[in-house]
Amino acid sequence: MDMTHPAATFGTGPLNTPLWFAQLLITFMFATGFISYYRRVWQLAFVLLADKPVMAWLVRALMIGASVGIGTGLHMVGWLVFTNATGLMFHNMGLFVLTFTLLDKGITWWEYGLRLLGIADVWAMHHMGYFDRPQFLLSVVGAGIGVGVLWHFREQIRFTVWRHIGVYTLIGVSFWTLLPRHSAGLVITPPIIVQGLSMYLVMVVVTAITLARDRQLEQRNQTNAQLAHYDSLTNAKSAAIYRRDVTRFFQAAHAGGHQLTVAAIDIDHFKQINDHYGHLVGDEVLIGVAKTIATELRRHQGQHSLYRTGGEEFSIVFVDVSHGDMQTIVTAVWAAVQKQHFEAGDYTVHATLSIGVAELQPSDQRFDDVYARADASLYQSKHNGRNAITIGDRTLNNHMKKHVMATRTLISQDVIDTQTAGKVVAKEVLVARYEYDHDRWNFPSRFMLPIDVQLNYIRDLLTIGDTDQIMLHLTQRQFEDVDTPERLLAFVQNQPQPVHLVVELDLSVQVRVLAAEAPRYRRNGIQIALVNVDARQPLAQLEPRLPYIDSLKVACNSLRKQYPVGLAQHDTHRWRDTLAPYHVSFIINEIENSVDADFAQRVLHARYLQGYYFDRPELPRLA
Structure with missing residues (x-):
């Protein structure tokens, strides 16, 4: 045969270019198909058969046998069937199968070790008769580093393209560039090394890109499933999934005679939280409450699921959980939320739950029958003062004080001295009004109440005994009434304990009225305070009234707007020089939250403070 003919040199030289590209294409397609089928088998062993351990281990054993065997x-096919370069493709396919399976997630050390034995066998096959060469030792070190890195950092390598390619390139280079001259039927030359390594790297690159792409697709699908099945804000299951699940639970419970229970949950006064702190804080409270409930549920065994079924409404559905266990879990959830303080930006917010619980009855025709009873129990919890659990028609924490429904009521709020550890130095009589449209109580800054009504309330207030100084509101007309100072004095004298009254007047009271009437009140030991003072008003408007008053109240919000970074030195001197000659006390009120309190104390260095943050009055509850 003519040795110069291409057919005559086919078995000893490298692949010609068309055949090389053909084998590159075949290895590309082989890698793509192998990845797809192998991952399905992995899914079967580690996910689909997770609840059948025996079957799962059988599949895992088959995976080891298949990867090492293939x-x-x-x-062996590349060595025994084909001559020289014609077998390159099979050698690379074999090396790829053995090394790719080292990426398997969830395998044990011995499963990894059996795969390494397959690689070691092939490695030894290619260096057979040349174990004394330093290149053999160097190739083993390179491969050892590669498989060691794979074992310890599989999670970081599996779906990261460049890390994946880098580690497997080290293994491929260690294999192909350090082979002896004669290796498993191959005559190793530089062109053979290039062609062999290129086929392996094609499979490595396609594997890295395929795994990364599939991972992105999987994460996108998980995100879409999360959005479809879970509430995006609280991560509780969504209302749509709730309707699907409860229908299935109801049918299964009826058919199998299982227990089914639903707990309807409502965050107490959530609209007030939204109105008082803002919707962003409200969202943080929703997230915190849902997280607290979910965390508590995970501490208890049994089948129970949390759903967000409305704005501030949640439901827990219990499947085949005994009455006693269910009551224990619901009580634990209720207590866990009650103990929490939810951090929302600069605020710390406390929340409580009202809960109504109902269990499946044989007469129920659909799940809505169960939920209607749970909702009725929830209503009873609210009627009993909120922050309560009602199971059936029995409220568990019925020690709570019940309040009557009211649309307008008197309350008191403390004035505290920050320099004496928050000592209460006075109590102010206020009016609270309920707004039905917004489900909230508000506190009007201007109101008119008969004096006798306020004095009757003060008489009850004095029994608390934590201060003897009480502040009540008078209109200008009440203040001008010639009988008012004597009525107030008579009240003071008829009390069994000492009492000091302070009448509060709006800043709009006329200076001439103050000048005329203030002496009569002071002769009877009654002090005078100006309220609703806005820090943005000029001091010139305030100064004519100072000789006739003993204290004034300035709203925190107006001070923040006027002095956002605090009082400058000249501002401090101006206020001090204006008030000091008249010995007028300065009270900052409307301290609504921790931000206001910090501003008043740290920035303004105020001594006397008052507001919702320090004293949250017990208001009448609505059923």
């Missing part, structure tokens, strides 16, 4: 078998 990998070594392909090498």
